[in-house]
Amino acid sequence: MSDEQPKAGRRASIGARRNPAAEAAIVAAARDLLAERGYAGFSFEEVARRAGAGKPTLYRWWPTKADLLVEVYAGEKAAVMRPPDNGHLIEDLVSYTRALWSFWRDTPTGRAFRGLIAEAQSSPTAQVTLRDKFLPERLKDVRAVFEQAAARGEIDPAAIEDLIALYIGFNWFRLLTGRIEDDPAAISRTARLLATAGGPQ
Numbered sequence: 580m581s582d583e584q585p586k587a588g589r590r591a592s593i594g595a596r597r598n599p600a601a602e603a604a605i606v607a608a609a610r611d612l613l614a615e616r617g618y619a620g621f622s623f624e625e626v627a628r629r630a631g632a633g634k635p636t637l638y639r640w641w642p643t644k645a646d647l648l649v650e651v652y653a654g655e656k657a658a659v660m661r662p663p664d665n666g667h668l669i670e671d672l673v674s675y676t677r678a679l680w681s682f683w684r685d686t687p688t689g690r691a692f693r694g695l696i697a698e699a700q701s702s703p704t705a706q707v708t709l710r711d712k713f714l715p716e717r718l719k720d721v722r723a724v725f726e727q728a729a730a731r732g733e734i735d736p737a738a739i740e741d742l743i744a745l746y747i748g749f750n751w752f753r754l755l756t757g758r759i760e761d762d763p764a765a766i767s768r769t770a771r772l773l774a775t776a777g778g779p780q
Contacts, residue, residue, distance in 0.1 A: 722739065742776065
């Protein structure tokens, strides 16, 4: 029997077009597995078993486990975080950063994200996923924060891309060195430095 035909205990797949029920089951299984075993113990075999889906279905929809993690991460993050608009860049950066660090600490996919970064250093496929699939979407919120500040005249619009790179560097440095406990003072200092660096010349 092909993967497209239902088996007992297995959800039906409809090829490249995703079956919403199967997709939801797979994403939920992936989230649960990440919570239990982290990124190192995350496998398509176990996700497929828990979701009642065939491995070929997972590989059609998510070519690698990094792709599946990115989708689960995006869904969880979108559910709990929005780009702030407090009317001031420093306040926006502080509130967004504190929420981001909390997400990294307190959710299964947030905790697994460090594993994806580590894998991307030795796997070209994971590196492509991180660079070309993860970052463009995940940076939209941060870009919105800086664009709002530019519209208010707080920073030079030409500085936005450099400020994003500096902001990401600060956050990933803290993540990869295990220092993402809530630290409003350090976050505020960095936010002020970014606002000053991006100020109109």
